[in-house]
Amino acid sequence: MIGDRDTATALIAEARRRFAEASLADPATDARVLVAGVLGLSLSDVLMRGDVAVSRKEAEQVREAISRRCKREPVHRILGRRAFYGLDLQLSPATLEPRPDTEILVDSVLPHLKRTIAEKGSARLLDLGVGTGAIALALLKECPQARAVGSDISEEALSTAERNAHINGVAERFETVRSAWFACIEGRFDIIVSNPPYIPTGVVAELDPEVRDYDPLAALDGGQDGLDAYRALSAGAGNFLEPGGLVAVEIGYDQKNSVTALFEAAGFCLIEARRDYGGNDRVxxxxxxxCCAC
Ligand SMILES: C[S@@+](CC[C@H](N)C(=O)[O-])C[C@H]1O[C@@H](n2cnc3c(N)ncnc32)[C@H](O)[C@@H]1O
Known part of the structure; x- marks a missing residue:
């Protein structure tokens, strides 16, 4: 505090102390990101100008955000947005908060998308369970010759994805369709991507409160064994792919063999498997x- 005025640096220290008392896993990072986010400062702004006084109203907003985080609401839910693959994505109660591990799916698909564009001049992409639009919009941003359909069972998620397409300048190449997996999808695509719900129903209640209480159940619950969505995706994908097309899916850490078996039974072969930053099978x-050599 300067006199009776708060500063960003003092508020970060206060947040860090309260988060440590609340036994949050990473009090220092949460404090920096949350306070800077509420004040509209970049992290380098905080380093350079952290001792500048903030208004009473701003300090109140920061303290309200700190109290929400102490009740286990995730930092980016409180801020209402998060960065993903260089995009600025708004969140809504109907959308999963995109995870850094999902950027590995984008990285894995990108060379294939670029190759298709080099061969055909353009490419069509389908993102099933599009949520905020994270995967489809990141790929559209990287490849100006690509077009994408994003589908979801949730109308509200589709509105959020459309808003994010506008914010990130790719709206004219992105359309949405409300659909239970392939039920209302039309046409054929060069690449189908999906990060479907894959947590077994019985495990959902054991997740951290940040996930269980704030990510929508429809984005988490993959049915009794977690594989319901992969059954639908593997059964339907062949009818919606161009010859030689690609399907890329995110999976749970222990699902590589069972998801591969489902796709192999439907006539596909595995061409690549990628691990996440924690060393778990993920894509x-x-x-x-x-169309491949197996
Ligand atoms: C794990 S979230 C992924 C969201 C986003 N693609 C991402 O990676 O951040 C799964 C998404 O699938 C959607 N979903 C769940 N069941 C579905 C179904 N039967 N048909 C289509 N989408 C579904 C959910 O609404 C949710 O948006």
């Missing part, structure tokens, strides 16, 4: 069997 890429 699988499949193509139709007659």
């Amino acid at each position: 699988l890429l499949f193509t139709t069997r007659n």
